[in-house]
Amino acid sequence: MIKLESTIKELARVGENRAKILARLGLKTARDLLFYLPFRYDDFSQTKNIADLIDGENANIRGEITLIQNKRSFKRRVYITEALISDDTDTIKIIWFNQPFLTKNLKMGDLVSLSGRVSEQNGQIIMASPQYEKISTSSLIHTSGLIPNYHLTSDLSQKQLRSLIKQVLPLSQTANDWLPEQIRKKLGLINLSAALKKIHFPLNWDDIQVARQRLFFTDLFLRQLKSQTIKREIKSRRAEIINFQKEETKKFVDALPFKLSASQKKSAWEILQDLESSAPMSRLLEGDVGSGKTIVAAMALLNVALNKKQGALMVPSEILAEQHYQTLTKLFKDYNFKILLATSGHKAKPSDIESADIIVGTHALIQDKVKFRDLALVIVDEQHRFGVKQRGRLLNLPADKTPHFLSMTATPIPRSLALAIYGDLDISIINELPAGRKPIISDLVLSKRREAAYNFVREQINSGRQAFVVCPLVEESDKLGVKSATKEYERLAQEVFPEFSLGLIHGKLKTKDKEKVMTDFLNNKIQILVSTSVIEVGIDVANASLMLIEGAERFGLATLHQFRGRVGRGDYQSYCLLFPTSDEASNPKTITRLKALLKYNDGLSLAKIDLKLRGAGELYGIGQSGFPEIQIASLFDYDLIKKAQDEAASIIAGDPELKKYPQLKEALGEWEKSVHLE
Ligand code: ADP
Ligand code: MG
Numbered sequence: 001m002i003k004l005e006s007t008i009k010e011l012a013r014v015g016e017n018r019a020k021i022l023a024r025l026g027l028k029t030a031r032d033l034l035f036y037l038p039f040r041y042d043d044f045s046q047t048k049n050i051a052d053l054i055d056g057e058n059a060n061i062r063g064e065i066t067l068i069q070n071k072r073s074f075k076r077r078v079y080i081t082e083a084l085i086s087d088d089t090d091t092i093k094i095i096w097f098n099q100p101f102l103t104k105n106l107k108m109g110d111l112v113s114l115s116g117r118v119s120e121q122n123g124q125i126i127m128a129s130p131q132y133e134k135i136s137t138s139s140l141i142h143t144s145g146l147i148p149n150y151h152l153t154s155d156l157s158q159k160q161l162r163s164l165i166k167q168v169l170p171l172s173q174t175a176n177d178w179l180p181e182q183i184r185k186k187l188g189l190i191n192l193s194a195a196l197k198k199i200h201f202p203l204n205w206d207d208i209q210v211a212r213q214r215l216f217f218t219d220l221f222l223r224q225l226k227s228q229t230i231k232r233e234i235k236s237r238r239a240e241i242i243n244f245q246k247e248e249t250k251k252f253v254d255a256l257p258f259k260l261s262a263s264q265k266k267s268a269w270e271i272l273q274d275l276e277s278s279a280p281m282s283r284l285l286e287g288d289v290g291s292g293k294t295i296v297a298a299m300a301l302l303n304v305a306l307n308k309k310q311g312a313l314m315v316p317s318e319i320l321a322e323q324h325y326q327t328l329t330k331l332f333k334d335y336n337f338k339i340l341l342a343t344s345g346h347k348a349k350p351s352d353i354e355s356a357d358i359i360v361g362t363h364a365l366i367q368d369k370v371k372f373r374d375l376a377l378v379i380v381d382e383q384h385r386f387g388v389k390q391r392g393r394l395l396n397l398p399a400d401k402t403p404h405f406l407s408m409t410a411t412p413i414p415r416s417l418a419l420a421i422y423g424d425l426d427i428s429i430i431n432e433l434p435a436g437r438k439p440i441i442s443d444l445v446l447s448k449r450r451e452a453a454y455n456f457v458r459e460q461i462n463s464g465r466q467a468f469v470v471c472p473l474v475e476e477s478d479k480l481g482v483k484s485a486t487k488e489y490e491r492l493a494q495e496v497f498p499e500f501s502l503g504l505i506h507g508k509l510k511t512k513d514k515e516k517v518m519t520d521f522l523n524n525k526i527q528i529l530v531s532t533s534v535i536e537v538g539i540d541v542a543n544a545s546l547m548l549i550e551g552a553e554r555f556g557l558a559t560l561h562q563f564r565g566r567v568g569r570g571d572y573q574s575y576c577l578l579f580p581t582s583d584e585a586s587n588p589k590t591i592t593r594l595k596a597l598l599k600y601n602d603g604l605s606l607a608k609i610d611l612k613l614r615g616a617g618e619l620y621g622i623g624q625s626g627f628p629e630i631q632i633a634s635l636f637d638y639d640l641i642k643k644a645q646d647e648a649a650s651i652i653a654g655d656p657e658l659k660k661y662p663q664l665k666e667a668l669g670e671w672e673k674s675v676h677l678e
Helices: 016-023 030-034 158-174 181-187 192-200 205-235 246-254 262-275 293-306 318-331 350-355 388-395 415-421 447-462 482-496 511-522 557-564 588-599 603-614 619-625 629-636 638-654 662-675
Strands: 040-044 058-073 078-086 091-097 111-121 124-134 145-149 282-287 310-314 339-342 358-361 375-381 404-409 426-430 441-444 466-471 502-505 528-532 544-550 575-579
Touching (some): 030 158, 058 091, 145 158, 145 205, 158 192, 205 662, 246 293, 262 282, 262 293, 262 404, 282 293, 293 310, 293 375, 293 404, 318 358, 318 511, 415 426, 415 638, 441 588, 447 575, 466 482, 482 502, 482 528, 502 511, 557 575, 557 588, 575 588, 588 603
Parallel strands (some): 091 124, 282 404, 282 426, 310 375, 339 358, 466 544, 502 528, 544 575
Antiparallel strands (some): 040 145, 058 078, 058 111
């Protein structure tokens, strides 16, 4: 008897060889198969009359084989199996390639069900490479209704996989349904075994929908349980109380050359309120590029320093650290704060760290050896580049002295997604740009317009502006993009803009040299700055009004939007010119995708498009946080996620150790193992 734990080899029709193939997909036991979910369905729910078939549609037909034969096409060196299928209405030609064995299986006179794409060839309607099934078998699983599609590997077909799943499906009865009954009932979710049946062999779209809801809910729920556990753990620790310095804060804000936007004010208020609590803050500040997160961070740091405690601002790159250091130094010039820059190029002495009020630095900052005097607040900029691990390390501090934690990101995350991924964080959102910003004008430059574009750049620079040029990583061997950026720099400096002064910056430069280049760019001694993509995050130069991006198709839209956000920060009309690699310029998909940047000026819309076009793996680094690709859609289901969070919160509040829920506890343990949280 087969059980869930049975190895795949114990199944009928699985030998040594097939077991190896299945193992490539991570399928080792009957349970693995049962939980291997389809990522897509073909809708063959209607059987069509052959006479009604239309070019281009996916369809399901049934009929009798009136002719079947193999041919060999010598020109194309393939076997072709041709068949004629007739129903009461008409006859259609079917073609299969390189499957000569088909004629052993399918004979004239057999009744078959076929599903596939209908196309027109020489004025004749045909079906090429359809899925087929002889109708004599007891129930149709491959060609009728909604056909699930699974991710495959070589030497394995949908059909084979589906048959195996059909074999193990009865085991779903014995699968442990650990979702507490009361939650299941309350939310109207179906039970596990019904869900597994419906997801593999749905009768209609409604089946798929309710099955997905149920199966995806469990993952969202476990994630929220984990988040709520972390949250509870953090809140049980002690942080330093930072008293809100109302008068000083008001003075600081009044002295700014601009007025805070409403959502900057709201975010700052949320943060400052958190700081007044002895429970450590865990907050995410999300705002599009240029929305003004730095100033909000500065208001928090101001209050910490006024309370005579230490605040640290951590960033992913040296250059950004340098920039923030300068910004804060300027902002706090009337205060007697000791601001310290601590990066690998600017090694800070322990005594400096001890005496600093505000420390700006890179990851180097949180190396174990660094000893702070009285660290009360940690702010991390560009959070998505900052691992959960580093954050964990911060929390390895004594329980009575956990710093408040604020993480800032410009990655546009739909609220639902933020809730799903960062369920342990509270969220503040800056959802507007400072008043009076001119939208950046973006353009897609194909090779025949490159010269004209360069002339435009020339005009802009002659009128005093500056330009960024971002280059993609091209070769695998050139991990930091040093080669490609250097090459582009030389080309531009020698052939295109010999009259201007150009600079080059990349990760391999020594700290001193990087700083020199940045300072020269800030002071307009460098007019065109060529850089790799790695270096770009977060730099702010108000006089720069041009962003040129080479090999634009290599980046996600959200990333391109981030690059574009580097300009348009001052009073000048700014421009973003996207240059696709020349052999990509004729790819309509590429062009369509890049054109989205011309149309949309906000990161969120672009992120959504990216998600559709490129999948979620790349975006948000979701892959790393263990989300199965097929489940991505559920990340946009705010209601479902919110329910998962509410239920998880109420369980954790009443029973933090899950003592009353042993099955749930076990499932959570298994899940944690499976997603390898950093
Ligand atoms: P980001 O959110 O991308 O980190 P920054 O904090 O770097 O954005 O701010 C971008 C620019 O906008 C900075 O030059 C900053 O001084 C300016 N800025 C911030 N807030 C406002 C505001 N309310 N009005 C006008 N300019 C602002
Ligand atoms: Mg920033």
